[in-house]
Amino acid sequence: MMVSLKNYWQHFSRLFFPHLCEGCGTDILPTHAMLCTRCYMQLPATGFFTTADNPVEQSFYGRVPIAAGAAAFYFTKHSLLQHLLFQLKYNGHQKMGIWLGQQVGHQIAAGNRFKPIDIIVPLPLHPKKEQLRGYNQAACIAQGISTVINKPLVCHALSRARYTQTQTQKNRAARWENMEDAFTVLFPQLLQHQHVLLVDDVITTGATLEACTTALLAVPVASVRIATVAYTI
Numbered sequence: 519m520m521v522s523l524k525n526y527w528q529h530f531s532r533l534f535f536p537h538l539c540e541g542c543g544t545d546i547l548p549t550h551a552m553l554c555t556r557c558y559m560q561l562p563a564t565g566f567f568t569t570a571d572n573p574v575e576q577s578f579y580g581r582v583p584i585a586a587g588a589a590a591f592y593f594t595k596h597s598l599l600q601h602l603l604f605q606l607k608y609n610g611h612q613k614m615g616i617w618l619g620q621q622v623g624h625q626i627a628a629g630n631r632f633k634p635i636d637i638i639v640p641l642p643l644h645p646k647k648e649q650l651r652g653y654n655q656a657a658c659i660a661q662g663i664s665t666v667i668n669k670p671l672v673c674h675a676l677s678r679a680r681y682t683q684t685q686t687q688k689n690r691a692a693r694w695e696n697m698e699d700a701f702t703v704l705f706p707q708l709l710q711h712q713h714v715l716l717v718d719d720v721i722t723t724g725a726t727l728e729a730c731t732t733a734l735l736a737v738p739v740a741s742v743r744i745a746t747v748a749y750t751i
Contacts, residue, residue, distance in 0.1 A: 562592040568629035585741040589749035619662020644678040697729035
């Protein structure tokens with residue numbers, strides 16, 4: 519009886535607060551999903567989380583030692599995934615970040631390459647930028663991952679020490695120069711000897727994640743693994 523009442527209330531509430539697919543607008547989707555099945559199948563999965571020597575890991579070769587790295591989906595301009603990430607970063611849609619993180623978490627759980635993880639660390643935003651946005655999108659994603667793989671979040675051990683310029687129009691060398699010494703470890707005792715999963719939304723050249731990994735390895739941590747929602751092609 520209670521289940522029936524709950525289902526009735528969910529259907530009734532959708533008359534006033536419709537839950538629509540972010541891709542096509544249909545209301546035929548599970549309560550906690552952001553996409554219907556048809557739109558979800560359009561997201562271009564990479565398969566990186568179960569594949570060694572994937573393009574994410576290759577982007578760090580000769581730069582900084584990571585134990586593993588992967589992104590869940592390929593990112594292209596004017597795509598459904600770009601729309602989802604835009605909703606997260608610029609339209610205040612924090613639940614989108616949690617849901618995207620859960621998709622990453624399921625891909626992590628499907629293999630063995632990320633099993634040594636002890637803690638999850640979202641890439642920090644500069645306090646001014648986080649205040650303007652109202653939240654850190656990487657922390658939303660990390661929260662979603664945590665709900666799937668049951669590993670604790672550590673959100674305040676690292677800080678963005680400098681307010682860096684946007685990376686969008688910069689080449690690889692300029693991106694690294696922009697990020698050099700951008701991160702500071704505030705509470706090394708929370709990180710020491712831990713196997714860290716470092717989380718961000720998108721990886722392009724990897725300069726930001728490289729700079730953050732460098733700061734983590736100086737603690738020192740046991741290892742760093744990197745997970746993002748998207749990989750830019």
